[in-house]
Amino acid sequence: MRKTKPGGLKQLAAAIALMSAMAAQAADTIKVGVLHSLSGTMAISETTLKDTVLMLIDEQNKKGGVMGKKLEAVVVDPASNWPLFAEKAEQLLVKDKVSVVFGCWTSVSRKSVLPVFEKNNGLLFYPVQYEGEESSKNVFYTGAAPNQQAIPAVDYLMNEVGVKRWVLAGTDYVYPRTTNKILEAYLKAKGVKDEDIMINYTPFGHSNWQRIVADIKKFGSAGKKTGVVSTINGDANVPFYKELGNQKISAEDIPVVAFSVGEEELSGIDTKPLVGHLAAWNYFMSVDTPANAEFIKKWRAFIKNNKRVTNDPMEAHVIGFNMWVKAVEKAKSTEVSKVIDAMVGIEVPNLSGGTAKMLPNHHLTKPVLIGEVRADGQFDTVWQTDGLVPGDAWSDYLPGSKDIEADWVKLKCGNYNTKTLKCSGQNYE
Amino acid sequence: MTNLSCTLYAVPGASPGPPFLARRALWWLAFALMLGMLVRPAAAAESTAFEQALGNLATTNFKQKERAVGELLDARHANTRTVLNALLEGNLYYRKDDKRVFIGAAQDTSLRLQDPLTMSDAGIADASDCTKITTNNQLRKALKSALASFDLADPDADVRLAAVNELLRSLDADRVSILRARQSSENNDAVRTAIQTGLAIADLDSADADVRLAAVDQLEGSLNPEAFNRLSASVARADDGSYAEPDENVRNAARAALNAINNWRSFYSTLETLFFGLSLGSVLVLAAIGLAITFGVMGVINMAHGELMMLGAYTTYVIQLLMPQHIGASVLVAIPVAFAVAGGVGVLIERGVMRFLYGRPLETLLATFGVSLVLQQIVRDIFSANNRPVETPAWMAGSLQVNEAFSITYNRLYVVLFMLIVFAILQLVLKKTSLGLKVRAVAQNRAMAKSMGVRTEWVDALTFGLGSGIAGVAGVALSQLTNVGPNLGQSYIIDSFMVVVFGGVGNLWGTLIGGMSLGVVNQALEPYAGAVLAKILVLIALILFIQRRPRGLFPQKGRAAES
Amino acid sequence: MNASTAIRNGWQKVFGAGARGARPAPGDTSHGTILYLEDISVSFDGFKALNALTLYIDAGELRCIIGPNGAGKTTMMDVITGKTRPDAGSAWFGQTTDLLTLSEPQIAEAGIGRKFQKPTVFEQHTVMENLELAVAGHKTLWTTLRSPLDRRQHERIEEVLETIRLQDRRSMRAGMLSHGQKQWLEIGMLLAQEPRLLLVDEPVAGMTPQEVERTAELLLSLAGKHSVMVVEHDMDFVRSIAHKVTVLHEGHVLAEGTIDEVQNDPRVVEVYLGE
């Protein structure tokens, strides 16, 4: 709050006029909630997404807003604190009465706000690749499901690189656990033996990788081509890759394919030891399309930094935001129920030259790209799926979920059991 | 020629890939060796094949690129090696309009082109008109393998050794014969041993039991993992009760060899664990030692200690930004600068906040916690919430390969040494300088020191600055091991306090020995319990230890300490 | 002490089990001696604070202990009250109570009270509360939590207040008292505890001459009913109260006797003059 300088009544009057004008305008805006951590451990990843949403809102307002109304961002800081996520979500929905929320990164933050969104009939766009096993009426998942990231990546290693021995290394939380469970089942279905799979979990922020990397090296010296599938989260990656480099494990010997390392993370890493290691995403900044070039230009202008990078979750927000705008215009209302109904089937162009379509299970169709890390922190796409892969909320490779289906159009259910013909979870009565 | 190679590629089962390419490179080399000279063909036919192969590189399809590399080798052109090298290093481009391939040197937004056929200058082109011919892992491996066979006759023994090791990565009959040919003329011991190991591994497949036996003898004591794999395989019993190795004598010899190898392996793995422990311990000690001063000597519960380390790490980053051409020296320059920055901030904290709080140790916790929040946010505002990339200088990358079962990574080794140096200097400062004397005097009896003319305020500020400065120096070391971001401090503060308390507050030796033993115990447990459980067990052990010895490993003794 | 008794003792220390149960009457003085210290040695980092110290206190006796700085006076008191465990030797309270096996509160409960060299009263508490804390009675958590003081205890506190002449300061925080008053309060706390053996460390330091006089009277009046051990530097004060004086030097007893005997002992003279 700036104080009005004691410069006379004129200024004061002007200020009052301005404020009342703002108030008048505020009444006529559509509020958009931004629920990303700006402090604490997750600020590293989430601050960028907050800026992305602000840029998208800015762009949209330049185009005249939505349905003739300006958009107004309501930014809060849940501070990487999971209960605070729920509190802030409730504040956005109940107090600020926002029409839509873009937010969350970690699974636990999403799980924390989920009941709040369902209770208050809110609308959340969740932009990060995640473990699946969820489909809520009030959430649209614009990041990748496991079948849009993990399985194609393993296919690539198996078929193109010839990997026979697998290390599944991850941070000990839900996303890696689930992903590895799916991958383990998938690999076994493909005939990989137990002794050729090594699974390892480490705590958040693990920094002493000497032992584990030495173990991977030993595991990889058994005469079969070995690959590492890494679901190691955020901060633990830097020391992991450093240790790999220092113990002279090159990408040619033991390639590591990561699902949580993107351009943003690489911009904080000395990339020399990583060159050649792989990442699987649905978007790379290096993708050579006009839409992407345009987006990068706008982003750099908005953030006033000519070196800032873009990444996959940002693209997810771009897609999600554009879809929401389209859905609102289609429904001619920002009312959440109407927008939810209008969302399914909406198509918007993604940044890699294809089209993202919202599916009845509230997931997207996405291309899958495998890239090798370059020395400059970008990725060379070395492989990509032929077409778009539809996101699968419930994995076909997990015993608990293979019979479950999500369909918010026909079944009106996020977890319909095709065996028992029952819907449990959100719409359970 | 082209036709011929086409038919060659059509052979079913000849999977494209590294061995395939390398084999041809080897044939070529064998041919050259037989002639006793490097081939210098200037014949037109070869040039044509070479040119065609080059043209095939102008693609985004990696399979096609691999084939083109094969063709390049087949062309046996004098410039093959140069082109392959350029491809490996990412200096090969093709012009978008006519798909002609050039070796390019980037100059800002333009490229200086060189014609690979004639090695003559081909002018300057705009970078956007050319496309870089990218490689992937498989292609790079193939290239390296192909280039290795060129290096086998290199005058530098290290290059030859690397080449032999490269060839050993995937042995086949062709390579074996090349290595056998090379064996006699090789005069370097290390290279010859490597060749012999490779040949012995190959000899395990011999039809002659005596040759196999000799090979097993040769491999006894070898730490080559491939040797171990092959020996293990030879004595493994198949489902039908038969052995891969039919001869009983050879099997027994192989078992004996395996025993010996296993003994060595477990010996080296113990050494490895010990080193892992010491290096983890060094990190703990480095992180804790500044705290041992501010907390142990001054009694300030400095929650901002982690943030002071963070400042040191960011200082390293800034120094690297300032001297991008001298990354190798930047880390060394960063050490004194980080000391000054963190120490200066420490003095500011002391003068601004701490000096009002002496005698109220618990309130220092509150105030420094507030300071730590502010420092974090300042860094977040200046450098953004993202991690910052701190480069590892070349001299700190890689590892010291003691043998094939045991290597020590340089960065960890330097951290251990660095910690010892910091510790030694600190001991010297505290024991041999007048500042040290005053610091110890104030720590023991503030009032008495004051009445004897020691300017306690000045000593307090310098002591706090010293502890903070050392935290900054620790931050430089951490920048080489982990993320440089606003949360860096948070992840070390708890561990630091535990080390100081475990060692005994106010005792630097306690901190050293405490940190080292916690590191070693943690690493010794990790193979059995996993990383998380090992840490939990260490924490529980710490709790139980403190209740056995309520004042840490080296308690302060005497009547003063009792009250 | 074997492991199981160690654990049991630890358990009792913490939970106070058996505190209200039957215990042998401590300080059985049927042989006329209340404190036996035999061959006690204590060392800190190689420095011998006590060196084979042997000392007996009779029941009802008022004994003064003198000695130069570092003679081991305070350490001796620490040993008696359980604060410091000796490296060797034995310490018995009467014939039946082995002090070396008891914790500080058990020793206090057995009937040994102590006044420290530096007056240590509870400065945040009022004078009254200080005495309430000290007054004899069950001191387990359950009792103190559940019930206020009984009538007898209140009477005792009133008596003590009168003795130490702090009646009109009863509601004042102890931290606000003058140095001398603090000394008195601490003595009062000692009295309220109703110990059988009082260890008094430099009771008159910082007192006015009148106060010193009154303290001497008080200590003399205590002797007979209680046993009192006084450590003091002030020789006039010692002369005014002492029947028997013990001189400590370098951790052991140098001389023992009446004040005149001691003052004429050449070894004592040498120790004091040498200082």
Add this chain to the structure above:
Amino acid sequence: MQTSHPAIQLLIGERGTQVFLALLLTVGVAAPIMHLAFPEGSALHLSSYTMTLMGKYMTYALLAIAVDLVWGYCGILSLGHAAFFALGGYAMGMYLMRQIGTRGVYGDPLLPDFMVFLNWKELPWFWQGFDMFWFAALMVIVVPGLLALAFGWLAFRSRVSGVYLSIITQALTYALMLAFFRNDMGFGGNNGLTDFKDILGANINASETRVALFLTSAAALGLGYLACRYITLSRAGRVVQAIRDAESRTRFIGYRVESYKLWVFAFSAVLAGIAGALYVPQVGIINPSEFQPINSIEIVIWVAVGGRGTLYGAVAGAVLVNYAKTYFTATIPELWLYALGTLFVIVTLFLPKGVVGLADKFALRRPAARTVTA
């Protein structure tokens, strides 16, 4: 003249206590009425968001009281009280998880969702019984209490004190955090326990349930306050404060210091556990980050900001700091750490007795609380 029975002094005596109890009563009565009786949109309507927030603050306040009892009165600086809070929360969370029944996403009647995806076939032994409320409620008290007893017995018996004690309490909560983060432990790993449906048969998100939870929190806070006040006013309370000021002196008068410390510590842990149990249904999630060492430090900071050694100060600190957090993170999300950090520094430097110390200064010639006891 004579110290009156502490029970009588509970409600009279300190002005701070009177103010606190009056406020608690007002809020406790007014908030539910404003929430239920006035329709949404009315100026007097209180949203469930605000009410839940207030309920959350109350559990924090109870936690702060618990810490104040051990730190402010007994001088034990526990930097591990978040562990007891979280354990109480987990006990309640386990009950709530069991109430989900077949409404989980996988529809398993017995196993919570996270166990289904970990492929667990049966309920682990330590989850047995948590389908019954009384059992869970008992565990809310027993688990933190027993842990505190065991830990305290080890620590106090061997006279671990000062920073050594503080650091091993940190080690305790740190170890628990790492353990609970492990998915193999069977407490849901990083995601913890969430997506609760019912409590005692009532929909946990319904307004009436929220009111009931709010009232329970208010009652727990009130009762917890009075219990602590009773303890501090009793003779035992004076012994406890004597231990804080001069531990070895207290020992020489004949008090079993270890025993006092242990039971105060355990009682405080139980209070923290109860606070945690009330916290969880209101915020809807419990996860291992509640065990974070930094959380425990924060609690101590609430107490210090409010005013150590006065129970109402602890309450004031908890509410003030958390309100500041709520307010700042919404209004100045980019700057709130500066605000909070500076607040801590300022309070330490200029308000050594916390904000209630400041309030006392302004209350003119108020008779000292202690003199009232005479």
